[in-house]
Amino acid sequence: MHEILHGKRLVAFDLDGTLIDSVPDLAAALKRALRGLNLAVPVEEQVREWVGNGAPVLVERALVWAVGQPPEAHLQARAFDAFMQHYGAAPNTLTRLYPGVTKALETLHRAGFTLVLITNKPERFIAPILEHFGVKEWFALCIGGDTLSEKKPSPLPLLHAAAAFGCAPHECLMVGDSRHDIGAGKAAGFATLALPYGYNHGDPIELSHPDVVLPTLDGLIEPTGA
Structure with a gap:
């Protein structure tokens, strides 16, 4: 030892x-969530730099990047719920x-x-x-x-x-x-x-x-x- x-x-x-x-699956779920809100989607390498502080912060960082400013509470909530749903449905596909x-x-x-x-x-x-x-x-x-x-x-x-x-x-x-x-x-x-x-x-x-x-x-x- x-x-x-x-x-x-x-x-x-x-x-x-x-x-x-786990970034490939996290990125896939995040992209689906943002697309569902008609927002731009990041590439996987960007997501790698956002991971580490938990799911709410990951989603917030993605939204700041997508809209250019801190997201309003209702947008954060919608994006987070969508992300959790997509990730929960497929957490091991690419991980x-x-x-x-x-x-x-x-x-x-x-x-x-x-x-x-x-x-x-x-x-x-x-x-x-x-x-x-x-x-x-x-x-x-x-x-x-x-x-x-x-x-x-x-x-x-x-x-x-x-x-x-x-x-x-x-x-x-x-x-x-x-x-x-x-x-x-x-x-x-x-x-x-x-x-x-x-x-x-x-x-x-x-x-x-x-x-x-x-x-x-x-x-x-x-x-x-x-």
């Missing part, structure tokens, strides 16, 4: 941009697991680590996605962006997960792809591990100063320097 796991009991994972590349994810999760689970999922994605979408990829059984707890009163970058979801399993913050590791994950981890007192391939609004994840950066998740289960 990587040395960052020494003394750790709980490993928390982000979902979008860390375990799965893929990143390399090394299945091996890393299974190995950590078998080694006795408590695995939790902490995402800003609405809770209703989590189980269907994890079940689709056959990894749900390895997570002892899943927290969505609407599960608690606060979401990342707030440390609250991380501290909630640690407390649920009687773990002190220094016994926990946060694994993510964005500054929101790393910021939440640092604020909670967790060690932090970043992956550079996800959604970080176009900025290198190294700028968030995580404790470790690995190219793929299976590096977490390899000895340091292997």
